[in-house]
Amino acid sequence: MGIEDFKDGLPESAYSHDQVSRWLGRIQLSASYPQSPQEFPKTEESLRTLMRCQITTFPYENLSVHYSKSHLVDIAPESIYRKLMGPENGGRGGYCMELSIFFYHMLRGLGFHVYMTGIRNRTRTNGVPGGEYQGWTHINNIVHLPSGDKFSVDVAFGGDGPINPLPMVDTGNPVQNLGAQQVRLVHETIPKQGLRSPLWIYQYRNGAHLDWNSFYSFAEIEFFQEDFEVMNWFASAKTLHRWNVLVVRFLREGEDVLFDDKFKARRDVDQVKVVGKVMLVSDVIKVNLGGKTNIVHTMKTETERIKALRDYFGIQLRKDEKESIRGWDMALQ
Template identity: 60%
Template structure:
């Protein structure tokens, strides 16, 4: 039986099927609570999650309210495609960080993992590169306990800049291979704006090659946040930030995946100048089929194409 406040066993089983697990994990699909609680299995779940569900902000553009609902049951219907199936859209969706991480949190709980959510301070960026001050809480992360002395950060909602493996919360700060030549790590340190040096924070860093210096994306503390906390944060982020100035969809690719795009480098492979063209691109490149109601809701919105 799934733990209280998690998704039901049937919902977890449907998700395990949906994310296309390696065949070695198929025996656990019908009995999800028996899923192994190991670093390897956790990494597999993370990579299956981020390669199945895109990071996207379509709800702020293609919805009647132009806001985001992060209630767990709403997220389940959205990401798993149940609402779209009924509305004629077909297929599932992705979401932004709070949607993806809250959804993943409840799935981990349904599998029996010991996990809690925490809030994250992102750094401001210039031309996409973090270099400014740590801002307010606008991001979310999961912390998983595999044992009393083995905790891991699991961030499935940071888009293309996010880690692709669990990162250990320890004092070693080991470099972990990410995509291509990029390495990422967590260090335990202070951020410049802290007036008091206790407690230290966990800081997510990256470098795009071993010869480069480390740079910091965000920081977080080992402090549990709850659904009500993220409801407050979501009100601000979905109404005031969340890339409202652009329509954004990002997804990690799996090796050997048959898709109409190339991974690994930034290239312009297709330009659109109409809503019809953009909706077709969402279908072709991301498998996202918006309902007629969703597609029409962008009319009169500042991000609508001609």
């Protein structure tokens, strides 16, 4: 499949030109990039910059599963925009369905040839993938550039996600991720398949001398908003999101581990560098600055977790959100 397979008159973005422009300002994209969809460069470099700006601006988080009255996630594009970009957003991000749908519409607003697809994750033991591929519980964007190259652009796999667009090529070339970690896509079948047609498989290794391990698989099938509405209920209610409070903030070069409202990335920098990540997993804060992941803070009460959300992620929950976790099984003391 190539860019010539896209129909004339691509689906319009759910977001207006003004909304896309506000997003470009929010992610602190260099002023050297034009905001016009016709003029915005459709290159690997510009796509990489947009991806890195996105993942270092909006935290990956599933707080709506735990800190809301419904304990459900609203993935309507306009609801996502209000949550991430509204005047009272409180530093919020979202989980995979929210962030990837949001990014899809922003890329469409800039004129990229992009479509969304579903992903099958593997089961894990102690965080390490090693089990069967499960049903559709994740989401991805596939981008076709005028050059003929195509990329997987996953901005919402949390701390295990890539920090660069991954080329969809059969050679499976390694791409450097954080620290010594390498990631890649390979085009192979998975054990439970009955068909011979290969899938794209996202793999990682935590050093060039180690074996590759697989996180997830996907096919080049276009998914629609309606498909993700079906997937969203199960993903937020019946997977790890239901049993863990998760937040991940990727760190841009020049940014501190602790959130600083005064931090402003230099707008004249075209090359955005991702240098680490800070993570909240239920009752602990973990930090990885390109090497080993270390626990730096432990929380015993909701008061402590609310403070950690503000200090490490810049997230400030509203009063009703804080109160909605009362009686919920994932609440701390």
